[in-house]
Amino acid sequence: MTDDATPPVIVYDGVCLLCSRWVRFLLTHDREGRYRFAPMQSDSGRRLLQTHGLDPDSPFSMLLVDGNNGYTDTTAIARVLRGLPGKRWHWLSAALLFMPRRLRDAAYRLVARHRYRIFGRSEQCFVPTPEQRSRFMS
Structure with a gap:
């Protein structure tokens, strides 16, 4: 796990309704505020995907960045x-x-x-509440 200076970041598909539900779940259960979030449609999300060898224009993976390590798919989910x-x-x-x-x-x-076909797609990324905004990267 990381130190407090570098919190783990979850890069997710901000327009995917399943992914948005995952983020809402984490916001509810991560009461300590351990995780930060970056939609893959954002500059920071795209940059993190590229840094870890993922194509930001064709992403099928969720990415967890924990320290210098990147985890994808079910390994990322399990670590989260x-x-x-x-x-x-x-x-x-x-x-x-x-x-x-x-x-x-x-x-x-x-x-x-x-x-998108199973769970749906939104025209805009998940919009955090003002209280949650500090946990999101742009």
């Missing part, structure tokens, strides 16, 4: 869950990581490829 307070999230993270990575990432990519 592990960073939340409470044992249930640690157990869920362990259960996810117990499955073979090839299978769990294949399932993740299948959902990611069809996320």
Whole structure:
């Protein structure tokens, strides 16, 4: 995990309704404010994706940047869950990581490829409340 000077950043698809629900979930359960967020449509999100070898114009991955390390797909989800307070999230993270990575990432990519059709798409990125705004990068 990182030190307090460099909080972990989650790069997500800001117009994907599933991704926006994930961010809302994290805002609710990350009571300590550990994670910061950057929509992949933002300059900072694009820059982070490129830095970690991902194409910002064709992203199917969520990216977690923790220190100098970048994690994608189900590994990113598991690491984020592990960073939340409470044992249930640690157990869920362990259960996810117990499955073979090839299978769990294949399932993740299948959902990611069809996320707009299944969950919908917004014309604008998720808009945080004034209280949440400090946790978002532009």
